[in-house]
Amino acid sequence: MAKGDYGKRNFFIRYFLVIKCLRNRKKATFNEIREFIAAETAILDKEFIYEIRTFQRDLNDIRCLFGIDIKINRLTHEYTIVESETDHFNTRILESFDIFNLLSSSQDFSQYISLERKCKQGTEYLHGLLYAINNRFKVSVLYKKYYEQNAEKCELLPLALKEFKARWYLIAARGSYTTIRTYALDRIQKLIIQPEKYIRPQSFDVNVFFKDCFGIIRPEDDDPYEIILSFDPFQGNYLKSYPLHTSQEILIDNNKEFRIKLFVFITYDLMMELLSFGNTVRIHSPLKLKKEIRKMTM
Numbered sequence: 001m002a003k004g005d006y007g008k009r010n011f012f013i014r015y016f017l018v019i020k021c022l023r024n025r026k027k028a029t030f031n032e033i034r035e036f037i038a039a040e041t042a043i044l045d046k047e048f049i050y051e052i053r054t055f056q057r058d059l060n061d062i063r064c065l066f067g068i069d070i071k072i073n074r075l076t077h078e079y080t081i082v083e084s085e086t087d088h089f090n091t092r093i094l095e096s097f098d099i100f101n102l103l104s105s106s107q108d109f110s111q112y113i114s115l116e117r118k119c120k121q122g123t124e125y126l127h128g129l130l131y132a133i134n135n136r137f138k139v140s141v142l143y144k145k146y147y148e149q150n151a152e153k154c155e156l157l158p159l160a161l162k163e164f165k166a167r168w169y170l171i172a173a174r175g176s177y178t179t180i181r182t183y184a185l186d187r188i189q190k191l192i193i194q195p196e197k198y199i200r201p202q203s204f205d206v207n208v209f210f211k212d213c214f215g216i217i218r219p220e221d222d223d224p225y226e227i228i229l230s231f232d233p234f235q236g237n238y239l240k241s242y243p244l245h246t247s248q249e250i251l252i253d254n255n256k257e258f259r260i261k262l263f264v265f266i267t268y269d270l271m272m273e274l275l276s277f278g279n280t281v282r283i284h285s286p287l288k289l290k291k292e293i294r295k296m297t298m
Contacts, residue, residue: 013041014050015062016097019081022070023094027078030055066093122168122185126161128193129170129185133158136197139172142190143183151189157198160206164216164269171206180209182216214245214262215269227262228284235280244273259284271296 014037021028021036028036034050059070069082132139139158144151156172159180163169170183210216212224228251231239236258239248245262252259264270266289274281274293283290 011058011061012097014054014058015065016094017041018055018058018062018070019066019068020094020098022079022081023091027073027076027080029077030079033079121166122188125170125185125188125191126168128191129158129161132193133160136200138194138196138198140192140194141170141183141188144187144189146187154183155194156183157200159200159204160209162206162210162216169216171209179220180218212247212264213267213269214264214273215267217265217267217269219265219267222265224263224265225286225288227264227266227286227289229260229262229274230282230284231258231260231277232280233258235277266292 017037017040018033020040021033025032025036030052033055037050062068062070067084069084070079071082072079129139131137137158139156141154141156142151143154154174156170156174158170158172160171161168162171162182168185170185170188171180172183173180210218230252233255236253239258239260240250240253244260245264247261247263249261250259251261266286271289271293274283275296283293
């Protein structure tokens, strides 16, 4: 890595550590932020001399680069992050940067870290697809379904990208907007961005489209259901920290039962998730879900 690249990386390390400090502590003085950065960079085998003028420049860079506004309370001299609608994106960026910094440290931590071995995920197509989506370009992909022997050429109108269980999917229409499908990026063998543009439907919002979905499947001919599930208290602790869905509502939480309510479509993704809980889950309603689960286990 060139010397200039190291300098740029050090800037970004400072930016992310400032954000991380304020996300963890909610509020902190400059001295507290400086102490936090000193402690965090020790494991990265780096040492930063952080002055108030550098910090003030960093605040402006953080605002411009990430859209994160940091304000000071003039009475307590404490800094806080102004909450925004993009917080979930910023959180993911911070998590990714934490991992990147750890794994790219000059120290060898390989004997202490066990990474999950992953197959090709198709992330090399993310940038190109996002460019096509943002600029309304049609795309052509060579796509191989899991259950097909040969790949198929698909002409698509790319609408959005979605992540589910650490895998990425393209949300796209084919020919018209009457049918919207999901395409796994790891099944794409070739991507071509076409010069032809398309008119994006103004009403399409990927978050609204998948609002009542668990996973990447959205049925065209069904409605979402109110689903009541019970788990044992141990499993309940996990579900409180990592809810099944954004609609999750706790109905009972005691030393005998953890009961929740969801409002989602009944899909293959949801049923596979429930089956993964084994005998720790009980389905109270609806009857349709009980029948579908029974079919899968016969």
